[in-house]
Amino acid sequence: MIKFTIDGMEVEAEEGQNVLQVALDNGFDIPHLCYHEALEPYGACRLCQVEITRGNKTRLTTSCNYPVLEGISVQTGTEKVIKARKMVIELLLARSPNVPIIKELAEEYSVGAPRFTLGDDDCILCGMCERVCREIVGVEAISFLGRGSNRKVGPPLEINPQTCIACGACVYICPTDCIKVEENENERTIVRWGRTLPMKRCKVCGRSFAPWFQLDYFGKITEGIPKGFWDKCPDCR
Amino acid sequence: MKSINSPQELQKIREEIVGRRNPEKPCIAITSGTSARAYGSEKVIETLRAELEKQGLTEKIDIRVTGGQGFDEREPLVIIYPQDILYQRVKPEDIAEIISETLLRNKIIDRLLYTDPKTGEKIVHKNNIPFYKMQTPLIFGNNSNIDPTSIEDYLAIGGYSSLAKVLTEFTPEQVIDIIKKSGLRGRGGGGFPTGIKWESCRAAHGDKHYVICNADEGDPGAYMDRGLLEGNPHSILEGMMIGAYAIGSDEGYVYVRHEYPLASENVELSIEQLRECGLLGEGILGTGLNFDIKVSGGGGAFVCGESTALMASLEGKAGEPRAKHIHTVESGLWDKPTDLNNVETWANVPLIINKGADWYRDIGTEKSKGTKIFSLVGKVNNTGLVEVPMGMTINDIVYEIGGGVPNGRELKAVQTGGPSGGAIPASLMDIPVDYDKLKEVGSMMGSGGMIVMDDKTCMVDIARYFMNFLKDESCGKCTTCREGTRRMYEVLDAITQGEGKEGDIELLEELSWIVAEGSLCALGQTAPNPVLSTIRYFRDEYEAHIKGKHCPAGVCKALITYSIDEEACTGCGACKKACPVEAIMGEKKELHKIDPDKCIRCGACIAVCNFDAVKVV
Ligand SMILES: Cc1cc2nc3c(=O)[nH]c(=O)nc-3n(C[C@H](O)[C@H](O)[C@H](O)COP(=O)(O)O)c2cc1C
Ligand code: SF4
Ligand code: SF4
Ligand code: FES
Numbered sequence: 001m002i003k004f005t006i007d008g009m010e011v012e013a014e015e016g017q018n019v020l021q022v023a024l025d026n027g028f029d030i031p032h033l034c035y036h037e038a039l040e041p042y043g044a045c046r047l048c049q050v051e052i053t054r055g056n057k058t059r060l061t062t063s064c065n066y067p068v069l070e071g072i073s074v075q076t077g078t079e080k081v082i083k084a085r086k087m088v089i090e091l092l093l094a095r096s097p098n099v100p101i102i103k104e105l106a107e108e109y110s111v112g113a114p115r116f117t118l119g120d121d122d123c124i125l126c127g128m129c130e131r132v133c134r135e136i137v138g139v140e141a142i143s144f145l146g147r148g149s150n151r152k153v154g155p156p157l158e159i160n161p162q163t164c165i166a167c168g169a170c171v172y173i174c175p176t177d178c179i180k181v182e183e184n185e186n187e188r189t190i191v192r193w194g195r196t197l198p199m200k201r202c203k204v205c206g207r208s209f210a211p212w213f214q215l216d217y218f219g220k221i222t223e224g225i226p227k228g229f230w231d232k233c234p235d236c237r
Numbered sequence: 238m239k240s241i242n243s244p245q246e247l248q249k250i251r252e253e254i255v256g257r258r259n260p261e262k263p264c265i266a267i268t269s270g271t272s273a274r275a276y277g278s279e280k281v282i283e284t285l286r287a288e289l290e291k292q293g294l295t296e297k298i299d300i301r302v303t304g305g306q307g308f309d310e311r312e313p314l315v316i317i318y319p320q321d322i323l324y325q326r327v328k329p330e331d332i333a334e335i336i337s338e339t340l341l342r343n344k345i346i347d348r349l350l351y352t353d354p355k356t357g358e359k360i361v362h363k364n365n366i367p368f369y370k371m372q373t374p375l376i377f378g379n380n381s382n383i384d385p386t387s388i389e390d391y392l393a394i395g396g397y398s399s400l401a402k403v404l405t406e407f408t409p410e411q412v413i414d415i416i417k418k419s420g421l422r423g424r425g426g427g428g429f430p431t432g433i434k435w436e437s438c439r440a441a442h443g444d445k446h447y448v449i450c451n452a453d454e455g456d457p458g459a460y461m462d463r464g465l466l467e468g469n470p471h472s473i474l475e476g477m478m479i480g481a482y483a484i485g486s487d488e489g490y491v492y493v494r495h496e497y498p499l500a501s502e503n504v505e506l507s508i509e510q511l512r513e514c515g516l517l518g519e520g521i522l523g524t525g526l527n528f529d530i531k532v533s534g535g536g537g538a539f540v541c542g543e544s545t546a547l548m549a550s551l552e553g554k555a556g557e558p559r560a561k562h563i564h565t566v567e568s569g570l571w572d573k574p575t576d577l578n579n580v581e582t583w584a585n586v587p588l589i590i591n592k593g594a595d596w597y598r599d600i601g602t603e604k605s606k607g608t609k610i611f612s613l614v615g616k617v618n619n620t621g622l623v624e625v626p627m628g629m630t631i632n633d634i635v636y637e638i639g640g641g642v643p644n645g646r647e648l649k650a651v652q653t654g655g656p657s658g659g660a661i662p663a664s665l666m667d668i669p670v671d672y673d674k675l676k677e678v679g680s681m682m683g684s685g686g687m688i689v690m691d692d693k694t695c696m697v698d699i700a701r702y703f704m705n706f707l708k709d710e711s712c713g714k715c716t717t718c719r720e721g722t723r724r725m726y727e728v729l730d731a732i733t734q735g736e737g738k739e740g741d742i743e744l745l746e747e748l749s750w751i752v753a754e755g756s757l758c759a760l761g762q763t764a765p766n767p768v769l770s771t772i773r774y775f776r777d778e779y780e781a782h783i784k785g786k787h788c789p790a791g792v793c794k795a796l797i798t799y800s801i802d803e804e805a806c807t808g809c810g811a812c813k814k815a816c817p818v819e820a821i822m823g824e825k826k827e828l829h830k831i832d833p834d835k836c837i838r839c840g841a842c843i844a845v846c847n848f849d850a851v852k853v854v
Contacts, residue, residue, distance in 0.1 A: 043560050046716045046755045060754050065560040080754075087751040091720040115744060116724050125713065144555060144713070147538060149723045151713030 006074045013068040020048050020063040028076050030063060031085060031105060033092075033175050034126035039135055041065040042127050045092075047105075049084045051075040060084055086111050095119045099176040122178035125151055129170030129179060138221065139163045142170070142193060159194040165214035166190050166197045187211075202233035209233035238388060240515040243523040244401035247392075254393045263298045263340055264318040266381065267327075270305030270467045271460075271499055277328070278313035284329040288336055298340060301390075304380045304468020304503075307622040308368055311351065316363055316381065323363040324349035354618055354640055368619045371637045373600070375608050376584050377461075377624045380468035385503050388510040391471040397516060399590035403479050404524045412483040413439065416586065418594035420606035425451050425542075425579030426654075426683050427759070428605070428672040431586075434576055438566040439484045441574035446486040448477055449551070449570065449577045452493040452500065453535045453542035456655035457706065459686040461610040462580035464622050466493065466500035469584070470507040474530060476583030478521070479590060481528045484576050489528065492547055494535035505532050539656075539710035543758050544569075544577050546712065557712045558758035579684070581610060601627035605671035609682070613639050615689040616646065628669040631661065635689055646691040650774070654683030656703045656710075657763035659770030660696060679770040681763065695792035696775040697782050701729035703767040711760060718761030721752035725768060735795040737783035742772060791853040794838040798854055799831050805850035812842035812851060 002013050006023050013022040018041055023030050033045040043065040050063045053073045060080055075081065086109050093106050094114035099122050105111075127144065130153055134140045141164035145152045155161030166188045171179045180191040185208050189196040197211035215230040229237065241247050265285065269278040282302055289295050306314055311325035317339055324335065324346065331349060338344045350359040351366050360366050363381075383390035391397075403412055417432025438446060450473060454462040465473060477489050493501045508530050511517040519527045536556035540546050543558045548570045550556035569575025585607055589597045600607050605627040611634065614620050618640030625634060631651050635641065642648050650660040653670070659680030661668070668674050672682050690699065708722040725748050728741055749765030756762055772779060781787045788796040801812070801821075808826040820836040823829030831842070831851075843851045 042714075043757055044714045044716065046757075049755060061562075062560070062757075066562055084751060084755050087747065088716055088755065091716055091724065091751075094724070095720055116727065124716070125719070127714075144557075147540070147713045148709040148711045148719060149713070150709075151719065 002068045002070050004068060004070065004072045004074065007076055008073075015068070017068050018064055019050065019052070019066040019068055019072075019074055022068055023050075023063060023074065023076065030076055031108075032064060033101070033124060034128060035064040036128060036132075036173060039128065039131045042131065045088070045124065045126050047085060047088050047092075049081055049088070051078050051081055082109070085109060090114050091116075092124055096122055096124055096176065098122060099124070099178070101175055101177075122176050123153060124176055125153060126175060127153065128173045128175065129153060132169045132173045133164075137165070137167055137169050139165060139217070141165075141195075155193050155195070161193055161195055164190065164193060164195045165217045166195055166211045167214055200231075202236055203228070203231040204236035205233060207233055207235075238510065238514040240513075241522065242515060244405050247397060247401055247522065251392045251395075251398075254389050258393065261319055264301055265298060265335070265340070266301040266303050266314075266316040266318065268304070268306050268312060268314045269302050271463060271497075272305055272309040273313040274499075276312045276326070280329050281313055281315070281327055281332065284332045285336075288332050292336065294336070294340075298336075301384050302386075303383065304385050305464045305622065306381050306468075307372075307374075307377060307464070307624070308366075308619070309621040310619050311621075315349075321362045321364065323351060323361070323366065325351050367640065368621070368623070368638055371633065372624050373608050373626050374624045375588055375600075376472075376581065377464065377468075377610055377622060379472065380464065383469060385468050385470055386506055388471065388507065388514070391469070395591070396471055397475055399587035400475050400478050400482075400516075401522060403482055403590055404522055404526060409439065409483045409485060412479060412590070415594045416483070416589060419589045419597040420594075420601070420604070421582065421585055421589060421597070422605060422672060423579055424581035424585070424609065424684065426681070428682055431578060431582055434566060434578070435480060435483050437564070438574050438576040441567045443574045445488070445573045446484050447570045447573055447575040448480050448484060448486045448489040449547070449575060450477055450489070450491040450580055450583055451542060451544070451547060451577055452491055452497070452504075452580045453547060454494055454497070454580075454684065455535075455539035455542045455710075456684050456686050458614050458688060459612045459655060459684050461612055461622050461685055463497050463500050464610070465580050465584050466497065467503055470500075470504045471511075472587055473580055473583045474504070474507055474511065476578075476586035477530060478517075478526075478528055479586050480576060480578070480583065482526050486576070487527045487529070489530040490551060490570075491530060491532045492535055492551060493532060494541075495537050501532055501534070508532065538712070539706075540712045540758070540760055543760060545758070547577065548575065557714055558760070560757060581685075602669055602671045602674075604673055609670070609685055611670075611685045611687045613687050613689070615652075615687075616642050616648075616691040616694070617689040618643050625670075627671045630667045630669055631687075632666040634670070634687065635666065639689065642689065642691050646693065648689065649692045649694050650690045650696065650699075652680070652688040652690065652699070652703075652767070653686065654681035654763075654766070655686040656706045657681075657760065657766050658683045658686065659766045660690070660699065660774065661770070662774040679773055680766065693790055693792070695733070695788050695790040696771040696778050697729060697788075698733050698790075698792050700768045700771045701726065701733055704729055704764075707760070707764045711764070712758075715756045715761055717751050717755035718757070718764065721748050721756075721761070722764050724748055725752070725765070729768070732779065732782050733788070733793040733795070735782070735786050735793070737779075739783065741783055742776070742779055745772065787854075797838060798833050799836050799838060799842065800833075800852050800854070801829050801831060802850045802852050803828055805848045807848055807850075809847070811845045811847065815841040815845040817841060 030048050032048040041064040043062045048063045089105050089111045092102050094116040097118045141161035171181045182189045197213050199208040200212045201208050315324040315327045413436050421431045422428040536550040541550050541556035546556045546558045565575050608624050610624045623638050648663050650662050652660045704726040708726045711718045713719045753765050781789050806828050813821040820832045
């Protein structure tokens with residue numbers, strides 16, 4: 001057990017946890033856009049800033065990738081922290097002025113109209129889609145491309161990633177909801193990645209339930225599952 | 238080379254090599270590093286070889302092809318030993334004359350000598366040239382004494398004797414103590430004490446420890462690491478071997494940027510030579526040291542030189558920094574304890590071992606010991622690599638070694654620390670250059686770039702220029718760094734376009750704060766330096782742009798007008814002919830005029846006017 005304080009309150013955590021998760025578990029409100037407990041912390045959005053005192057040094061730092069350490073003290077609402085959050089929100093709002101979650105944050109922190117030329121990119125480059133695809137799904141269909149202001153997330157050739165199984169994990173996890181999925185009886189399309197796959201019908205009820213390619217992939221990575229399992233939809237299994 | 242199995246054998250081989258050589262035998266050294274090659278050094282060497290052959294002199298005169306010797310402005314250099322005569326900007330056509338006159342008749346060829354621009358005097362000997370005279374070339378100096386592709390040359394100047402000394406006389410802990418005591422600090426930018434880094438890395442738990450040499454050198458205009466790798470690769474490898482022994486590592490990497498093919502080639506060749514004679518591998522010099530080194534190509538981005546990005550890149554991942562709440566000395570390459578040092582840092586190690594920590598501590602300032610190699614570029618007469626003791630003033634570097642500002646212009650500022658360093662104004666040129674002093678004045682040591690700017694430089698434009706570089710080179714991970722540098726660039730660009738607004742300086746300061754405080758790696762954390770330092774020292778210039786819509790240096794095109802001075806104009810018409818947009822009117826022998834609406838401010842008229850009649854305001 002590691003003991004430390006958050007805003008003066010003593011908290012306990014397991015070795016290997018990060019400060020953000022422990023704070024959230026204890027009911028502290030720290031805004032965050034690139035952190036999910038199922039994924040490796042990445043530290044890209046820079047929104048989860050707090051001030052941490054370790055020994056005699058206090059510094060502003062992101063909490064999602066800060067490992068819990070015995071005796072540190074975390075401040076989540078100092079003047080510096082709020083100033084930093086507001087600036088980060090202003091920068092995000094200028095990039096993505098139409099994204100609801102950013103607009104809500106701007107409202108909550110009284111960030112007015114950005115002082116910069118507005119962009120119209122709904123992707124904030126949090127990298128959650130890239131991580132869920134690589135760490136959880138295991139197919140690495142998308143990655144970061146380019147650097148600096150030209151950075152993007154997408155398939156290697158910017159369209160139709162050959163390993164994408166159209167599982168929709170990225171669609172689900174994207175905080176700005178900018179990855180859309182379209183589906184009909186015959187095919188499923190992950191719009192942002194330009195990936196369309198034909199659907200398979202359930203052997204029992206005849207309903208189309210998942211892309212063929214995806215079921216093949218599951219068949220390959222799972223063992224000991226009875227033959228024919230992937231031929232039926234979840235309801236008929 | 239046959240295998241060398243003990244320190245005694247190493248010493249014996251060294252004596253044999255030295256014994257075979259005759260220091261009185263004439264030798265022509267030619268520089269042929271990347272800069273010299275750009276000026277055609279390879280052709281010069283080819284001609285020299287052919288000419289010696291033709292005259293039957295191959296046995297009588299040695300040729301030594303060296304790496305760069307710093308004086309890039311004058312490449313390729315030919316130095317004739319034992320007299321130490323330096324010829325500069327030598328062309329293939331000069332070779333026959335050099336052989337017949339200087340080598341055979343001992344006559345100096347005036348035309349090839351260096352002329353001191355201050356005195357107009359021709360200088361014969363290399364070490365009398367002011368550029369060299371004021372330097373303390375402890376690290377870089379050996380470039381002139383060796384052919385980097387010859388391990389024999391390196392052994393002849395005492396190479397690998399420091400390694401032998403360490404292996405026979407000291408425990409790893411004692412080596413760390415020597416490095417700690419020497420006061421050596423990292424030359425890659427941060428200035429972290431090397432001995433302490435080694436100590437923490439040695440102490441870190443793990444079955445495997447790595448040592449890495451950072452030769453990414455992404456800082457535009459800085460090329461001291463290239464100079465060392467090309468010109469004296471064994472000194473860096475020897476440093477790494479000593480480090481490996483001290484830290485307890487059996488595997489090392491040299492991470493060289495893609496754009497340095499010659500450096501890679503020379504390091505690879507040196508490693509091959511070492512493996513062949515058993516100086517790399519198992520049981521080095523008959524002791525318990527096992528160590529091997531691999532060379533790896535850099536990812537090609539500036540940010541790949543950052544420690545964690547470099548390690549990610551070595552692992553085959555995207556070269557992107559990660560948080561360092563757990564230090565790389567504990568968990569670095571493949572999560573193993575890793576010591577990363579810069580090329581120049583490694584090159585200092587054999588010297589310190591050889592001469593002792595006390596000797597080394599005597600050079601430099603209280604907290605910055607030893608020498609530093611700077612790459613002196615920009616508006617300065619002698620550009621090149623210069624090695625000086627820490628604590629030399631910028632004044633001495635720019636005026637004594639660099640020969641001052643060309644064309645009689647005035648010095649305005651010196652940017653140290655590369656793109657994310659700061660501009661230091663002319664009024665502070667007498668500060669001693671060391672890690673702490675540079676930081677104090679709002680700049681940093683960085684890897685040792687030194688860009689001289691004259692009074693024709695607009696400081697807002699300079700800040701814009703560096704911010705443009707940084708916004709493109711940010712890896713783009715952090716919102717603060719990616720969006721922040723881009724917005725800073727936009728604000729600066731608007732100011733230079735005459736669209737600056739009241740409050741822009743404050744906005745730049747606010748952005749600087751969040752980029753520096755809120756970003757993950759040192760690229761973001763230092764990116765605001767060029768903006769903050771120019772605001773600090775040249776605020777009036779920002780205000781002139783914003784409020785007065787005027788660029789005092791006459792650089793920002795949107796903020797200047799060209800006109801012709803009535804008194805000076807002779808009506809020769811040269812400007813009228815040169816103007817690409819027909820903005821100049823006037824009859825022959827009469828006063829000419831520029832139409833400000835048509836003028837595109839290209840400067841063509843200024844360039845051709847012989848009477849200094851075109852004015853920019
Ligand atoms: C953006 C960025 C680029 C860097 N580039 C280099 C480089 O090209 N070479 C280098 O030695 N250090 C570079 N560094 C510094 C390294 O991160 C690291 O501090 C250094 O290699 C450690 O070696 P030292 O202790 O010998 O200085 C860079 C740092 C940053 C933030
Ligand atoms: S697409 Fe969505 S999840 Fe992926 S980086 Fe952009 S904002 Fe994040
Ligand atoms: S500070 Fe800049 S360069 Fe460094 S990790 Fe963040 S975005 Fe990348
Ligand atoms: S949640 Fe920590 S940086 Fe994004």
